[in-house]
Amino acid sequence: MTHAQRNSAELESVSLPEANPAKVRRRILVNGVVQGVGFRPYIYRLALEEHLTGSVFNDSSGVTIEVEGPVSAIEAFLRRLPMEAPPLAHISAIAASEMALIGDQNFRITLSDVRGRVATQIPADAATCDDCFREIFNPADRRYGYPFTNCTNCGPRFTITRRIPYDRPQTSMANYLMCVQCRAEYDDPSNRRFHAQPNACWNCGPRLWLTTPDGTAIATGDPIAETIQRLKDGQIVAIKGIGGFHLAVDATNEEAVRLLRERKRRHGKPFAVMLKNVSDAERYAVLGEAERDLLLRVERPIVLLKTRNPVRLAPSIAPRLPWLGVFLPYTPLHHLFFASGMIEALVMTSANLSDEPIAIDNLEAVTRLGLIADAFLMHDREILQRCDDSVVQLVEESPQLLRRARGFVPLPIPLPFNAPPLLAVGGHLKNTFCLALGREAYLSQHLGDLESPSGLEFFEQALDHLKRTFEIEPATIVHDLHPGYLSTQWAHRQSLPRIGVQHHHAHIAACMAEHNLSGSVIGIALDGTGYGADGHIWGGEVLIASYLSYERFGHLKYVAMPGSEAAIREPWRMAFSHLLAASGEQVFEPATLDLLGIKLQEARLLERMIARRLQSPLTSSCGRLFDAAAALILGRRRVDYEAQGAMELEGAAIDASPGIPYSVDILPGSQRWGTADEASKPWQLDPAPLFRKLLADVRRNERPAVMSHRFHRGVANAYCGLAIQARECTGIQQVCLSGGVLHNKLLAHLLRNTLLLKGFEVFLPTLVSPGDGGLSYGQAVIAAAQMASESKEAQDAKSLAP
The missing domain is CATH 3.30.420.40 (ATPase, nucleotide binding domain)
Known part of the structure; x- marks a missing residue:
């Protein structure tokens, strides 16, 4: 999907004169993922280019724009608005209405106006952009080698956000006071770091350090170089990232890979491999143009690819399988690992024992992973939401999500009709839940199998976060019919009306809804x-x-x-x-x-x-x-x-x-x-x-x-x-x-x-x-349809009553 297609929202309620040179004023409401993605400075620059006055600000629904100027200039502004939007923006709706002239002398960005329920959306985490990449490797840049470099076009979003609107005080960056230089960038509408909430540098941002398995700091002037050397020596290193820790080993070292399998208790299941770039990926796997595009998507998912023989990686990475899960670096830290020239390929797998949630907290990681990892590369930017890497494969020239997580969550999925506030709790394996309201469904990140109390605890934490974030308080719970599923049992313990949905009906309804099908x-x-x-x-x-x-x-x-x-x-x-x-x-x-x-x-x-x-x-x-x-x-x-x-x-x-x-x-x-x-x-x-x-x-x-x-x-x-x-x-x-x-x-x-x-x-x-990762979406669709039908029947019965 092209950037223009993604932001092809229809313009509502715009009736502009065809050729009136006189000035007019319009209020424009933009909904979707439009906060935390550089949208306001983009509007600021666009308004200046079209010589318009007015203002732009974040509000509970998204972004509100007021523009004043000649009709032709406003028409050009409206045409360009969705077509040239920032790369991380996802516009779902644009509505414009007439206003009385005010006579502004300039265009300005004003403070957020948050009233009532917040209906805008948090951006998903995004891979390091080209501009930030160049800064990281430019010795003359003040962020040279800084492993937390980001801007409005890249970096962590969902995993560091407590609630919306997406402002710095609502994130895990709230405790970091920006230095003078970072603050100047943050306040400058012409800078790509204008209101980049995770903005930081060597002087004022998060830091890295290396520890032993018991949490004791390892004395080193360069934690990254020391980590690389330990990986080359065959050690297992737990590396803190954006959505949690990875367990990493040198992917060319068979002994290290086997040791990781033994300690992690992951026997046989394939590991994913991180490679430096697309050129390296082509040395290990067969790539077509569509596979290249998948690898380079801003989400940087793990992509299942056909292995190219002879395989140069450790044989036990994907035993007895002709596919390799490949993904590219998506954080500055990852890029710095490969820039050393000492690392050819890394196994990067979720930091957990089999069937447990991924570790995100420093103390939690040492406690749970101390018998697996030989060292820990820590940082002090708190991760607020566990979020595994997403997994994608190409099926009939279309991407198929095997695991929907980092990069895709919490972006909404459209519903074919309006839904009341409801919660669908999914199945037992590869669990996700779905919060639905109106025409949008918010699918949780991949939660894994609900096989243990820790898995159910992760479910409840993620649910609390998304409910709080989007201010959705479900009035109905939807569940699978299987009485043995922990998700079903959890639903029965809640004091809300419940709807049971047959498993395979939910699978088919999810596919129907995605393609907006009707009938049977x-x-x-x-x-x-x-x-x-x-x-x-x-x-x-x-x-x-x-x-x-x-x-x-x-x-x-x-x-x-x-x-x-x-x-x-x-x-x-x-x-x-x-x-x-x-x-x-x-x-x-x-x-x-x-x-x-x-x-x-x-x-x-x-x-x-x-x-x-x-x-x-x-x-x-x-x-x-x-x-x-x-x-x-x-x-x-x-x-x-x-x-x-x-x-x-x-x-x-x-x-x-x-x-x-x-x-x-x-x-x-x-x-x-x-x-x-x-x-x-x-x-x-x-x-x-x-x-x-x-x-x-x-x-x-x-x-x-x-x-x-x-x-x-x-x-x-x-x-x-x-x-x-x-x-x-x-x-x-x-x-x-x-x-x-x-x-x-x-x-x-x-x-x-x-x-x-x-x-x-x-x-x-x-x-x-x-698979079952999409089950909750289908459950939500079916429940919404049934509730709408019941409501219509009730209204019809009421209208026929004497």
């Missing part, structure tokens, strides 16, 4: 786990969905999960269940048992568990289908992290030539659409033929790449076939694809392109994750 769509929701309306575990669904309701048109045929949660950690269990359903007694043949790595006695025990439904819930999960295939094709018996088998399975097929897809049976349902038929049954996809053919291929030692590609194509073809049946029954042409399995780029590609060839309109999420 065919929703293909594929994930690992979601609580179904029949009490079973769903995850391979085809829904006929609107914002108000959904019907289950079809699903993957149920199989048992022997061992329940153990079947997620040990994919061979799902392989056994699918083979038992597909082949019956053949699963007990010695060759098959050897393939699964189990004994006959253990297999018979699983069979009895399944028959008696002992710790063996039924699931229609597409995620578990991929687990079973990974166990057979790759021998993946146990996973170290969520979706490991599925990721490795996709990786195995990345360069494979297309083969004949495995077949999946489509079993007709008995629904009569548009009628109330309680005995109706959904259509089903039966993968039994797929597993029979797959087992035969495994036994004859077919190449994993071939089998994986045939599996992916078979699954895609099956869901496309079910979508065709849904269209024949309903006439619906629009298909929304969502759910965590859609992180799989190959499957998303096959599904989308096959559906397009069949004449469907196809939509994929981009603004929010298709």
